Amino acid sequence: MSGGDIVGLVFAAAFLGLVGFLAVPLFKLGRVFDETTLAIRDLTHSATPLLEESTKTIQETNAQLARVDTITSNVADVTGNVSALVALVAATVGGPLVKLAGFSAGVRAALGGAHPGGTRRRLR
Numbered sequence: 001m002s003g004g005d006i007v008g009l010v011f012a013a014a015f016l017g018l019v020g021f022l023a024v025p026l027f028k029l030g031r032v033f034d035e036t037t038l039a040i041r042d043l044t045h046s047a048t049p050l051l052e053e054s055t056k057t058i059q060e061t062n063a064q065l066a067r068v069d070t071i072t073s074n075v076a077d078v079t080g081n082v083s084a085l086v087a088l089v090a091a092t093v094g095g096p097l098v099k100l101a102g103f104s105a106g107v108r109a110a111l112g113g114a115h116p117g118g119t120r121r122r123l124r
Helices: 001-113
Strands: none
Touching: none
């Protein structure tokens, strides 16, 4: 064996050692990727039912909100009807009551008589 052959064997051994040294982190990195894949798969399997349940809850909430919206519009209609009824009663009963109050005040003034100084007698 010549000197060049020995140098070639040394370089080959060094290269083999370098490849072996770099292979260990690559294998560990491969295991990390495998574990990451499994973790993502588990997360997907556990998140899917949660998302389905959330979707169902949101749909039920939307249905309840539609019912509440219907109730709110009905209450608004009833409030408008009550307001109109109060205005009608006030107009129907209020006018004659004012006239009756004025008439009764006039009758009291006429029957009670006018006293000097604007004072009235007290009944005991």
